[in-house]
Amino acid sequence: MIHVEYVSSNGIKLRTLFLDNGNWWKLFxxxxxxxxxxxxxxxxxxxxxxxxxxxxxxxxxxxCSKSIKVPHSCKSRFCPSCGKKATDIWIKNSxxxxxxxxxxxxxxxxxxxxxxxxxxxxxxxNLIPLIAANIIKExxxxxxxxxxxxxxxxTFGRDLKKNIHIHLSSTVGGLSLTYDSWLRGxxxxxxxxKKTWRYHIIALLREEFKKGDLKLPSSLKHITSxxxxxxxxxxxxxxxxxVHLNEQSNNMK
Numbered sequence: 001m002i003h004v005e006y007v008s009s010n011g012i013k014l015r016t017l018f019l020d021n022g023n024w025w026k027l028f029x030x031x032x033x034x035x036x037x038x039x040x041x042x043x044x045x046x047x048x049x050x051x052x053x054x055x056x057x058x059x060x061x062x063x064c065s066k067s068i069k070v071p072h073s074c075k076s077r078f079c080p081s082c083g084k085k086a087t088d089i090w091i092k093n094s095x096x097x098x099x100x101x102x103x104x105x106x107x108x109x110x111x112x113x114x115x116x117x118x119x120x121x122x123x124x125x126n127l128i129p130l131i132a133a134n135i136i137k138e139x140x141x142x143x144x145x146x147x148x149x150x151x152x153x154x155t156f157g158r159d160l161k162k163n164i165h166i167h168l169s170s171t172v173g174g175l176s177l178t179y180d181s182w183l184r185g186x187x188x189x190x191x192x193x194k195k196t197w198r199y200h201i202i203a204l205l206r207e208e209f210k211k212g213d214l215k216l217p218s219s220l221k222h223i224t225s226x227x228x229x230x231x232x233x234x235x236x237x238x239x240x241x242x243v244h245l246n247e248q249s250n251n252m253k
Contacts, residue, residue: 014080018047045074049081099148101171104188105246108132108166108197111239115164117205119155120215124204125164129153131200132166135193140174145183147174172248194243202233 018024024043028035048054054072061067077083118124133149140147148171157163173184208214209229216223223229 015047015049018043042076042078045076046079049074049076049079094150098150099171100250101148101173101182102184102248102250103169104172104248106132106136106168106170106188106193107242107244107246108168108193109242109244110164110201111236111241112163113239114201114205114236115162116217116219117214118164119162120217121208121213124208125153125155127204128164128201129166131204132168132197135196135200136168136170136188139188139192139196140170140186141177143183143186144177145174145186146177147171188245190243190245193245194241197243198237198241202236205233206230 024047028040032040050071050073052071054074056069056071059068059070073079073082075082075086077086118128129151133151136147136149149168151166151168154165154167155162157165170188173182173186175181176183205214206226206229210226220232223232
């Protein structure tokens with residue numbers, strides 16, 4: 001297997017950034033009470049990827065004295081080498097599974113004031129992709145077809161700052177509900193998708209608060225009752241919610 005490691009534009013490897021001057025160790029000692037276990041595990045894997053810490057395969061030529069030891073990889077999605085390979089395999093398998101047809105890429109965003117609620121209540125991040133998918137499925141059902149959908153949640157923007165949003169791709173049309181034909185020429189309506197997405201996100205937060213499961217950031221500690229939280233969330237009906245529809249394309253990427 002070819003080992004490919006991320007190298008920045010100035011020639012510095014990602015692993016070097018963690019190891020140089022004890023950067024990772026200093027960060028860990030200072031903020032270990034804030035760092036989630038999964039982060040610690042994945043950084044640790046990255047730092048020992050393809051080293052003897054993870055073991056190795058020892059290959060010996062049966063006809064001469066030559067031998068080679070191949071260290072095991074870490075298999076972490078955070079690792080630029082292992083994660084890149086896993087992503088490439090996923091893309092290849094997805095392309096072989098998904099229908100060759102016209103696709104619509106849709107990005108669902110939310111006001112920045114809501115991001116911290118999802119970071120503090122990470123279980124909600126498992127729910128909002130389902131909300132986005134169900135919006136498309138319900139809309140398609142009214143049009144009489146079953147769409148093909150794949151999506152991903154992104155928790156950061158391109159500037160690496162927190163920015164929770166959903167990238168969703170749907171077939172433009174799909175299998176008829178009688179399963180005997182493929183419907184084409186379907187168009188999504190931006191305003192309808194935006195209003196439905198906004199309603200369901202606000203409804204989700206209100207429901208979780210009502211159940212007593214929602215943790216609030218320090219800036220909202222003054223909110224102690226459901227009526228107060230309900231009133232606070234009402235303002236987001238007046239905020240800008242961006243639901244962006246790319247041009248329809250035969251490229252599912």
